[in-house]
Amino acid sequence: MDAAAMMAFLAESFPQVAGDFAVDAVTADGVRxxxxTADRHLRPGGTVSGPAMFALADVAAYLAILSRIGPVPLAVTTNCSIDFMRKPASGVDLICDCRVLKLGRQLAVVDAMIRSEGLDAPVARAGLTYAIPPVREPVAP
Structure with missing residues (x-):
């Protein structure tokens, strides 16, 4: 799937998050x-909240996998470990570079690095594992 197809898929299958995220690029390793960011993503103190950063890592991982296997809505997160390393810059979007490390028949392992736009130092890093549903043949009537 390319960036436009992923955005169309999100709009159709997950309209609750489609407006919060944008696919900037599909790369050889994954996606960006x-x-x-908007006020609803902020926590007291004006910084982007941990749950918003987790959502970015999770959506980016999902899209990185879909960029390889196509639109499979039932691929699901089975594990995530996230490290919050520093406070994100205020007033800028967050960018997640997500790499598919392993893509198997049943599981995919992904690395997600989150940065404040325009800055090099990461604000968070996540490792995620996704379960990929088996391809089922239609049952004859």
Missing amino acids: VRLV
């Missing part, structure tokens, strides 16, 4: 996804 942007969290378009």
Whole structure:
């Protein structure tokens, strides 16, 4: 799937998050996804919340896998470990560079590095594992 197809898929299958994220690029290793930050993503103190960063990592991982296997809505997160390393810059979007490390028949392992737009130092890093549903042949009537 390319960036336009992923955005169309999100709009159709997950409209609840489609407006918060944008696919900036599909790369040889994965994807680059942007969290378009808004007031609803902030926690007290004006910084982007941990749950918003987790959502960015999770959506980016999902899209990185879909960029390889196509639109499979039932691929699901089975594990995530996230490290919050520093406070994100205020007033800018967050960018997640997500790499597919292993893509098997049943599981995919992904690395997600989150940065504040325009800065090099990462604000968070996540490792995620996704379960890929088996392809089922239609049952004859």
